[in-house]
Amino acid sequence: MTAPAGERDELPIVGDDDVVKVRQLVRAFALKARLSLVDQTKLVTAASELARNTLNYGGGGTATIEQVSNVRRRGIRAVFVDEGPGIPDIDLALTDGWTSGNGMGLGLSGARRLVDEFEVETEVGRGTTVSIVKWAR
Amino acid sequence: MDRVPILKIGDVLLVSIQLDLQDQTVLALQEDLAEQITRTGAHGVIIDISAVEIVDSFIGRMFATIASMSRLFDADTVVVGMRPAVAITLVELGLTLGNVRTALDLEKGLSILRRSAADRLLSEEIEDSDDGTVRTES
Numbered sequence: 001m002t003a004p005a006g007e008r009d010e011l012p013i014v015g016d017d018d019v020v021k022v023r024q025l026v027r028a029f030a031l032k033a034r035l036s037l038v039d040q041t042k043l044v045t046a047a048s049e050l051a052r053n054t055l056n057y058g059g060g061g062t063a064t065i066e067q068v069s070n071v072r073r074r075g076i077r078a079v080f081v082d083e084g085p086g087i088p089d090i091d092l093a094l095t096d097g098w099t100s101g102n103g104m105g106l107g108l109s110g111a112r113r114l115v116d117e118f119e120v121e122t123e124v125g126r127g128t129t130v131s132i133v134k135w136a137r
Numbered sequence: 138m139d140r141v142p143i144l145k146i147g148d149v150l151l152v153s154i155q156l157d158l159q160d161q162t163v164l165a166l167q168e169d170l171a172e173q174i175t176r177t178g179a180h181g182v183i184i185d186i187s188a189v190e191i192v193d194s195f196i197g198r199m200f201a202t203i204a205s206m207s208r209l210f211d212a213d214t215v216v217v218g219m220r221p222a223v224a225i226t227l228v229e230l231g232l233t234l235g236n237v238r239t240a241l242d243l244e245k246g247l248s249i250l251r252r253s254a255a256d257r258l259l260s261e262e263i264e265d266s267d268d269g270t271v272r273t274e275s
Binding site for chain 2: 040
């Protein structure tokens with residue numbers, strides 16, 4: 001079920017089933033980096049939210065998953081890139097309960113709570129890049 | 138796209154999710170359940186998620202939608218078998234699942250449904266005897 005994890009893998013996000021593939025790939029990387037089961041679940045859930053955003057709001061894009069490390073520990077970074085309409089007000093978009101229409105408004109803000117590092121770069125008309133990192137404890 | 142099978146046991150519909158859910162599969166399940174509840178007149182729905190590794194906001198919302206929808210058809214929904222890591226993640230994500238009933242396992246879920254079926258029967262009997270009283274007085 002899980003894809004083999006290399007050092008770095010990129011997946012296109014153009015359809016519904018790609019969201020599932022992103023989850024499986026992130027899970028494989030998280031296992032390899034020896035994240036705890038709870039941390040794996042948090043990371044995969046965050047990736048699922050962000051992959052769906054890339055698909056539904058960004059009009060599709062890519063996910064890049066890689067293992068990262070610093071002096072103390074290993075982790076997983078997942079980067080979601082789209083060339084969609086961008087987010088006009090990022091502070092508003094990160095507010096719990098805020099939604100542009102279809103969701104519950106937990107995608108971005110919820111994903112941020114589930115990971116250790118969270119960065120958004122967005123420009124109206126150019127697209128959005130969201131980068132997350134989860135470290136092994 | 139895969140479809141999630143719906144099994145009927147007595148007046149309970151059992152949905153055991155054994156695959157990694159795509160959004161389209163989730164939407165199809167909602168429709169299939171609505172169709173099955175009205176067709177069979179089932180009074181209970183059990184969703185077994187013991188094999189589900191992640192529940193994100195979309196899947197979580199599906200549970201709430203199915204619960205409200207089955208209520209409209211006079212059926213109760215119980216979500217059973219949530220894994221501990223999934224529960225911890227859901228709380229942190231900020232998803233409360235609102236008014237969705239949950240139980241630790243299938244057996245406990247079934248006993249919740251049996252209890253509410255008994256309550257339902259009791260209240261129907263009371264309504265019947267009320268009617269009788271009114272008739273004898275008039």
